[in-house]
Structure formats: structure tokens, C-alpha cells
Amino acid sequence: MTNTAALSRLFEPTSLGALPLANRLVMAPLTRNRAGADGVPQPIMATYYAQRASAGLIIAEAATPNAVGQTYPNIPAIHNEAHVAGWRRVTDAVRAAGGRMFLQLQHGGRVGHPDNSGLTPVAPSPVPLPETIHTPSGRQDSVVPREMTLDDIRATVADFASAARNAVDAGFAGVEVHAANGHLLHQFMARNTNHRTDAYGGSVAGRIRFAVEVVRAVAEAVGPERVGLRISPGNTVNGIEEGDTGSIYPALVEALADTGLAYLHLVTADPDQPLFQRIRKSWPGTLMANPALPWAEPLPADGGKREGERLLAAGADLISLGRAFLANPDLVERLRVDAPLNQVRDRHMMYVGGETGYTDYPTLAGTPELAGARP
Template structure:
């Protein structure tokens, strides 16, 4: 079965018109230098995949304590900014558009790779019952240190600083990561956030950090350069949300008036999906639940339910020319798990495109 024709139509996102509705999802690949500076190999990797309507580059920490693992990229030094500038140049030279996901790991970091063996930080001193990938292998998550009030307000400044650096590096915008078990999602989830001050408690308190960061970033770099990622009810990182409908309805309705470039939403298969679609006024990027008959049906279903763009993850690991393959109904390369996290070109930039090279990019218009 071929992908729906609507997937290859242009779409407006912020101030950009994208060439198609396929989004390359942010995926951790751990190819940065030890200090978090993006490598030349990363620029090559993203440049190869520039035919996506939009690339959202992998989760990037805005502060040293936010790292998710060894060789994860950061964006809080001049060297980091120069590395991301090379990525932006490679994607733009190939005709693509690229946002950068800003992500703080929170309690999913580990002393084994944080500066000076620091303890991870979180809304509350509640450990995740999971394992963390460290330089010496997987290790149990540690009990994090609860953030003080001054540190929480400092996080807003960290995200704003990183967003400014992203724009200065030539990236088209940033996606604020409030999903998948990381720090902002930890604040949203009532089992990880047991605070009783203004950063916790009811839904309004638990969404406060996400809304303050999003508002501050949008006010600084422009809402047209700012996206937000959410994944209601996602249990990754040992999170449980007692009432996701109330939490995310409150969050989405609070931020809807900002006119952000997009909301990146993982569908839940519940009535919450319809509430989010009805409440969100700008572009909606959807990660659909898997369809029994494959990615084509999943994409078609998401578009039929009101998505403006569809996010593709794993398929982009091994298929730099995924847009072309989906357009003609061609088979896909299978990703090699040994190259998922860390290493060199093997399992990263060495996947063949049809005809040997990725198809030329198709830049949208500003």
C-alpha cells in the first residue's frame, strides 16, 4: 500500500511553508563529542535526511545537569552553537528545514555522566524505577535531588538561552520537550511531582514550568519558531498520570493563545485526542499509534483525524530518502540496532538511498 497523497502536499508551519507533511522525529543517537558539541558526522546525518518536510533534531540539553547520556548534544556553549550551526548549514544546503528539540533529562540523568558526579535533579526526590544508560552500561536510576525554587526559575533562563543560541546557529526553531518521561513531563506527572508549592499540586501548578518556559522562549525568539512536544499517559521513565485529560486540556488551552508554530502530540486513542485537536489553533504534528497494516495506514488515519503533519521515527534511522520511498511505495531498509546509540558511521550515515544517494532536498518557502 502506498502512503496517502496528502502526506506529500505542502503545509504551513509558523512562518515556513514546508515541502511535505512528513516530520523526522527527534531520536537520540549519541554521536556528539564528549563535551556535547555536535560532530561533523551529525551534520552529515541530518543533511542526508533533509527531504523531510521538517527535521526535529534530537533532544539537546540546555544545561549541564540536563544530559540524557554519554555523547548527547548540548546547547549552552559557543562550541555547541558552532556545532549546531554546521548541522543547520548541512540541512539548509540540501533544501531542508530543521528545528532543534530542547530537552532536560531530569531524574533520567545519572551521576556517572553528569559533571563532577552530580546527582540528577527533578521536581521531587522520587526515583524512577528504571535503568539509565551510562558509560559503563545500564545502571539503576538514582534518587534525584528536588529542585529549589531559585533553580526552577533558572531553568526558564536556561531554555531561553539555548533557544537564542539555536536561532543564532541558523536553526529554524526549537521544540520544547515536555514528553517521554523527561524533566518537564516529570513536573506534569503527579506521581513524580509531589510538590506542594506553586510548581506542584493541581494541574495549574504542575503545568507551570512548561508554560513559563514556553512563554519565555516564544517571547524571545518568536512563537513562529517555537514548538511544544507532549505525550499524555506515556509511561516511559516510570511515570503515571492519574488524570491526563485534565492536565493536558489545561496545558493546551493555556498555551493555545500564543500562536506557536506547532504542537507535537502523541495520540492516546482516547477522547483527549479530540479535545487537543479542537483546542489547538495552529499546526498539529501527530505521532499516531501503530496501525495493524503498517505506517501508511497510521499516517492516513492521523491526517484523517485532523493532523497537519505526521511524525516518523524509527523508519528515518535507516532510510535517508524516506519521503521518496513512501511516495513510490518502495521497501525500506531495516535499521541495525548495533548503531542506534553511539559509535561512528556504521548504522548511522551508511544506509543506502534508492539509486545510491539521498534525493535532493525540497526546501519550502519562508
């Protein structure tokens, strides 16, 4: 068996502020729809995350900070005591396995449906999602969201701060504010979903204002060293068209550069792109980078290891991987020894509930014929 760990910075111990990390590999947040209908994390989620505790850091899947922010059925939440208690079982299991966890906080905005949350979705402007949305009775047409009032905005900022406090009470080391992938904070930043003419729209400064206020409120609530921010420049998922990507993100980074956040998480990062280089130069703290590995294609044989190493060489500090951790509970060890990887068996199994395609992926220890094998 060839051990490449000594040749790769991915396996170096490091730290996130005062939080020690065993390596630079981060499990990215992955929605898996295994919570109860009420948003309470289920016991199977503790098993799933504990299996992956060898990651330097786990960022747990998106949890909603309030009821109206729910996106799809069986999404976990973090806005009441039952949610806190459910998540505490998860963090206890991961901590017992030697792991560290942050929780992603996500408000869906227009990515929601009354059949999922019981409420009409809210958004910066009454612009509906241009596609159908999954509900308990199947896919349905999206609805026109209600435009948020200034009172709604203030209340939502407060809900994010309260959710962060709940997450810390639930045993998480910190939280990640989700401002990516076409959800509420991203909707405020994009021209095609934000038609406002007040202080939260129009100019770049107006469109980043809500995200900045949310991040600062969360940092004040639990301490900036416990807070990360996720962004996905140029991402068009969920019908987003930013219009001025090259202006929005440098402005956002500059507005938050003095906060002392734990990290900035850049999704589908490409070290050859000028925007990556500009963000790295402007961001004074830890930069977490998620390699651009297309969902429509199989996992590369190395699970993204080569791209992760390229990003580290270009200035990233931590590397987040998604599908590779989903299908490989022992991903860190597999990458360390260049062992073959499990492929995701069926994308649809990601969201159907139960053990299949969730907690039943084999480890190297469970498949001795692979021990010592190379791709």
C-alpha cells in the same frame, strides 16, 4: 511504478507559519549518541541529517539546555559557543541540501547520572528513576535527584530561553520544547514524580505551571512562530505515572492556546481516542501527530503512511515519523512511490557511535534493483 503521491496529502507542500515545507512529513527527534563527550555535535551528524533533508521538516535530536539536564553519554547540548558552532555545521549542511530544521530542547531531570553530567540530577521531587541508567562505564543504579528550589526553577526557565536563542544563532528555524517521555517537564506534570506542595505541585494548575512558564519564556526569547511543544499523554516511559491524563493535557493546551506557537506535537497519536479529538478541537494552531507504532515491532511495510493519512483525515496538519526516517534517508521518496523500506538493523546500533546503523543505510538510488519495486 505506481505513483500514489497525488492520492496522499502527506506529499502536499505546506507551511509552518512563514516557513515553507516541501511536504507534511516530519522527521521526529531521535537520540543517537553521536555527539562528543562535551556535547558538541560531530561532523558525522551533519552527514546524517543532510541525508534526510527531503523531509518537510527535521526536528533534530534532544539537546540539553544546561549541564545538569544531560541524560546519557554523548548527548548533544546547546548551552555554550562550542555547541552553537557544532550545530551550525549541521544546519548549514541541511540547508544546502534544501532542508528545514528545528532543534528539540530537553532537560532530563531525574533521568541523568553524576557520571554523565558531573552533577547530581535535579527534579521536582526527590523521587529516583525506578530503573538503571546508561553511563560511560555501563548501566548503573539511578540516584536520588535533588529537589529543585524556586531559584532552580527560575534558573532552568532562563536556561531554556537562552538555549532557544543559541539554537537560532546556530541556524535552526526554531525549537521544540520537550515536555514528553518522562523528562523534566513531564516529571512536573505527573503525580508520581511531583510531590510538591508549593505553586508548582498539587493541583493540575500547579503541575503544569513549570511547563507553561518554560514555553512562554522560550516563545518570548525567539518568537512563538519559532517554537513547538511536544507532549505524550499517558506515556509511562521512564517510570512516569501521570494519574490524571484526561485533566492534565486539556489544561495545558488551554493555558498555551493563546501563545501562537508554531505547532503542538502529539506523540503516539490515535485518531480514534477521545483525548486526540479533544486536543485537536482545543488547539487553534498547527497540530503535528506522531502515529502509535510500537518500538518492539518491526516497521510496518508502509512505514506508518496509512496511519499518517488517518491522522491527517482526523485533523492533524503534519505527520512525524521516527524509525522510518532513521533507516531510510530517502523515506519521502520511498513512501511517494510505495517502494520497500529498510528495516532498522539493530536497535543497539542506534546508540553506539560511528557510521554503522547511522549514515550507511542505502537509498533507492544506491540499490537499483529496488527501483520501481513495490512492497
